[in-house]
Amino acid sequence: MRVAELSKRTGVAVPTIKYYLREGLLPPGELTSPNQARYGDEHVRRLKLVRALIDVGGLSIAAVRDVLETMADSDESMYEVLGTVQRNLGADLSAGDGEAYEKASRIAYELIERREWQVKTGAPQLEVLTAALATLVELQGEDLLELLDAYAEASERIAEVDIDYTRRGDGRAGAVERMVIGTVVGDAILSALRRLAHENEAARRLRSG
């Protein structure tokens, strides 16, 4: 198909498609003349993935490129790819210092230990967790421990279905793509469901007095 048809099928404007081509987010089409290229279904699919990462996941062009490069790198094991992709998809909260941060760091490590999670020390998501916990400690004190275990328990259940979902992907590339989509789109779905569940829970309690 021509670029106009690719645009029509994906809802992405032609100048945006050309921008993605220049930025390497989309592989070049097959040249049919010096100024025209032909695109295939793999371009449709890739474009939809790129839009999901940008629109739903809020990723930057650079982050999308990193994720796509990791997805394409077939030397790494599935487990390694999972780690690398997760790092690129994570929130960008950096390590802090001070009393609240130290307290939060202790709370995070105790949680990992209590739940016997096999997590690498220095995992970037552990830093994100610690930074978010530090904010909570600073604003609300330590009145969050029971909340944290309920969150961790819910996360364990979610991770189980997530990994099952990932594994049903078609081959290695399919599994990695599922993982990327599931992580990014899954965050948006979970965030929306949590708010809807809040509304439900508040309405329920309001009614019961």
Next chain:
Amino acid sequence: MRVAELSKRTGVAVPTIKYYLREGLLPPGELTSPNQARYGDEHVRRLKLVRALIDVGGLSIAAVRDVLETMADSDESMYEVLGTVQRNLGADLSAGDGEAYEKASRIAYELIERREWQVKTGAPQLEVLTAALATLVELQGEDLLELLDAYAEASERIAEVDIDYTRRGDGRAGAVERMVIGTVVGDAILSALRRLAHENEAARRLRSG
């Protein structure tokens, strides 16, 4: 305290504090001379809240102002405030159209019905959910229904502890503040925990073969 001391206690640079004052994110201090003002503990607390909304929640200045205005508006019931604040804290995914969107809309409504959630039709978070589901439908087909119920079940448990946590706030203002912080920081914590739980689950399965 002077603005320099306020800056020192919160880690927010003086020009940024002045910007927040101009933008109305921070109430003015008490003037002690035409060019100097005195700030109190409520300014420290407010600044930390603003930084949490911006740094952890990724909110824009305009969204922070909306949230703060709703928090201050004491005419609304707690339940109304919860709704308004949630709208401002939600992801910004707008309604779509096309086959995938219609399919996603049906999936979302069926989920709400199946779980007997009391949610207003046209709730903005329902649109966010639908838009995210539409992306998933488009990229992966409908192979997501069991995943969705597991997510919803986890969200119900999370919402229960969230509402308990909110209610422990000191009075109405305290409860609203807890809700805002819990929603924004809670999202970051849940997202980090989900990724750590992925890592744990993958390591566990890798080991067991």
